Amino acid sequence: MKHDINLNIHYSAPKEIWEKIYMVYVSMPYWSGDKNRPQWIGKDINLWASVEPSGIQIAGTMPEDIWEKWFDSLKRKLTELLGYEIGEPEDGYDFKYFD
Numbered sequence: 001m002k003h004d005i006n007l008n009i010h011y012s013a014p015k016e017i018w019e020k021i022y023m024v025y026v027s028m029p030y031w032s033g034d035k036n037r038p039q040w041i042g043k044d045i046n047l048w049a050s051v052e053p054s055g056i057q058i059a060g061t062m063p064e065d066i067w068e069k070w071f072d073s074l075k076r077k078l079t080e081l082l083g084y085e086i087g088e089p090e091d092g093y094d095f096k097y098f099d
Helices: 015-027 064-082
Strands: 002-007 031-034 038-042 045-052 055-061
Touching: 002 064, 015 031, 015 064
Parallel strands: none
Antiparallel strands: 002 055, 031 038, 038 045, 045 055
């Protein structure tokens, strides 16, 4: 199943926030490193993340049953570490950092 979502983490977030985000990325199942961008790879799994004006973009393929748990875990971990609720801006989640 293909996925393409954005999270309400603005590119203007300070360096210490990006360091925390990277720690969460590394903690997630299927982490495969940061060759050109953060990636998660496994059987039928090929996800990547990038920083866009619309927020952090996570896109690629992952079976739906794995995605639901993985994505919920990612949002929960980011919310706990960053101190504000993380979700998709189109669902009403606000950005915290701006230029």
